[in-house]
Amino acid sequence: MRRLLATALAAAMVVGPATQAAAHDRRDLRVATYNLSLNRPAQGLLREHLANPGVDDVYRRQAKNVAEVIQRAHPDIVLLNEFDYDPVAAGLFADNFLAVSQNGAPAQRYPYRFVAPSNTGIASGFDLNNNGVTDTTPGDQAYGDDSYGFGLFPGQYGMAVYSKYPIDAKAVRTFQLFKWKDMPGNLMPTEFYSPEEQAVLRLSSKSHWDVPVRVRGRTLHFLVSHPTPPTFDGPEDRNGRRNHDEIRFWADYVTPGKRSAYIYDDKGRRGGLRPGQDFVIAGDQNADPLDGDSYDGAINQLLGHPLINTRVTPSSAGAAEAAALQGGANATHEGNPRYDTADFADTAPGNLRADYVLPRKGLKATGSGVFWPVQADPLSRLSGVYDPVWAPVNGFPTSDHRLVWLDLRSF
Template identity: 75%
Template sequence: MKRLLYAALLGAALITVPTPALAGSSGVRFATYNLSLNRASEGLLREHLADPSVDDVYRRQARNVAEVIQRAAPDVVLINEFDYDPEAARLFADNFLAVGQNGAPAQKYRYRYVAPSNTGISSGFDLNNNGVIDTTPGDGSYGDDSYGYGIFPGQYGMVVYSKYPIDYQAIRTFQLFKWKDMPGNLIPADFYSPEEQAVLRLSSKSHWDVPIRIGRETVHFLTSHPTPPTFDGAEDRNGRRNHDEIRFWADYVTPGGSSRYIYDDRGRRGGLRTGEQFVIAGDQNADPNDGDSTGGAVEQLLGHPLMSTRVTPDSAGGPEATTLQGGANLTHTGNPAYDTADFADTAPGNLRADYVLPRVGLQVRDAGVFWPVQADPLSRLSGVYSPAWSAVGGYPTSDHRLVWVDLKIRC
């Protein structure tokens, strides 16, 4: 059973997007959204979310990203770039998601999960090799010398919201996993000293295995946000790390020897067991055709035998943006309908960066990218780059788009 998510008159065409089936049925919508709710200092996000009545650019952005989520109405959603703060995660759910924005249906998530991120946690080493060990948050190269880039602890963190129960006792996190402990890793050994290699963590934020209970089934929601494969030099330290952060999930879902090396933050070893259901989600910062990724990074997932890739989420707004913006987009070889990130006409152009990838055997009923064309009234939620929004990154919501996949799951 489908309800209209939105409708817009485009010439003679009525554009509709289905919402997931009602609770209690077998249709479950999983989504990922890098909504750029990161702020310039610790505690500022909580301050902005505590009083939604204030009319400034920060609250408007928060209302806009909440409306995107309400329009898409996911049952389970990973949020990327949300500063680590459990209270801020509650405030966003209560003050924004649970309050209808511009006529959109309120979304109430009874369950949520948030945990620390490696971003902005000082390593005590000169990880960018500029000759200075910066240990003062917000100062100079502090972000580059942290375990994951961030100018304060937890910047650019993650949150999971769910309408279905989360098995909190079974959650596994991999924040502390050392990069060196991945066999065949791509650490640039000529860039990092032996002492630095001994402490480097693989995850730039964290990797979470969040089990979601859907009726009698458990689906492991495997969430992460690998570092962009840029902002480095010839050593390609970020590109290599991005590759291995993506590889982590490819190994984790493969039973047997491929995942035997993995250990979580409580010391439990190994990955998923044979037959366990999963959905991988997140801003992977990697496109299979274009951009600056290293060594087929995301193909490690897209080409994995356990990954369902028959249906690719798409939009009409992506191709339109490519045509209107031109620039680097015109050199791309990938299908712009699959793009999920709007980097305007600057290099590397718009890319497919965000993914929701279910396990083979989970039936995909529908999928999409929330990127309306400009003639659609809801295009105000994606918009185009404008200095008026520069305080929050230049867009009314984010330079990324929400990606969703509807799955048929036995309840």
């Protein structure tokens, strides 16, 4: 504990993440991922909240807070995880929150957006949690368990991509319907799922998207997803195994040739990226390279990939400080707490590195960071600590995850 605290205090002396994020060379492209917990407990609530920003309640305050985080980090392209699927809501967040200065932060305008359906909350018609009942009534835990991806209603915990540069909408590829069984050598626990269930199960708990963005005459493939947490299951480890294979999907996709030949998108087009195409993999991968409950070092499929640049690891002084102050499970971690991106407090699994922005090898990273200010920084009000006041929105003034960003000089 003393070692962790000393590390955190020393780290607090360096430039904080908010200050780092303000330094953005115009020649660089800032790419980010942010699990901002804008999911809501019922369908349509997110749209309602974002349509009426003047109402003063915990939901609008949280939306303004996450908008301020994005404004202060000002990414050019950003993936939003846990944003309920609703194209109208995506527009409302851009217009009513991001394009309006929050607490003096510079307004950010994202004229290009991409949203698509998510597997979350879509009834499978099967008893996927093996409790003896097939639940087809939205709104409860059992329904979520029996859906293709956990959600209380269709699209809960979805995704959205916002960009300041044009998105080539016609060239977007989605993989929502790709079946888990069609991944060679998959880790599906076949002793847990019936043959009928194995035949229909989808790999992605939300979806996987390849979103091509045109930046200064070049195309960047923004590869985004949000694998299921490797928990909330039993000894069969069905979620841990699925998380592993959801991460593996991108490792295969960026590898041209035989390794990605099995992949097909929702329009039937087969294969992965062509050789030499630029990409960034982004998202809440729900996997830490050293700590937590991942199956067989799942994230190392990307961190050790020969085509992925991992020379720069986003970090923050606030994460190191939090791990030292919270202690508990954090004191037993093997990983450097500066790299943590999610605040799961002192109980198992503790704080983790869960969120990633991983560019192709050859793309030069000129800067990076995790928006996690130290407590002495006035902007720490945006990350905060768990407080029951914020219980309706996951217990934090923004989210239990932090925005992660990376600057690329090649663009």
